[in-house]
Amino acid sequence: MNTNDLVPVTVLCMHYKIEMSFFYSLEEVGLINLESIEETKFIPSESIGEIEKIIRLQQDLNLNLEAIDVVFNLLNKVSVLQDELQSARNRLQIYERNEYI
Incomplete structure (x- = not known):
């Protein structure tokens, strides 16, 4: 990765006026x-x-770091489910169009 x-x-x-330890804690939690460097x-x-x-x-x-981790995991799952739903809608539209032809 480039240092830029x-x-x-x-x-x-x-x-952000926060302590360096906050970033170390974020890394520790993942x-x-x-x-x-x-x-x-x-x-x-x-x-x-x-x-x-x-x-x-x-x-x-x-929120503490554990709660923030839970929020980010839930937001990630919501994003995955939204992508899956959009994919299913797209496939359904293909079948609906072929039904009228």
Whole structure:
């Protein structure tokens, strides 16, 4: 991975006004993956959106890390089910069109 695609955790700590230990805890629970380059911790830039969601859940709803993990797992399952439903609808439309031909 290119270092241009990585954001230093220290920058995120300053921006969001949170402790470095918060990111270590997120990694410990498995919610994020930290990259280490020369003793500096980085987060892939594509993970910033998820991190912002995690911070909002923790700060706005006062959820602990385990609850946030449950929320993310449930949201992932909902997304998978929505994809499966859309696929089933698409297949059903094919059969409905062939029925009228």
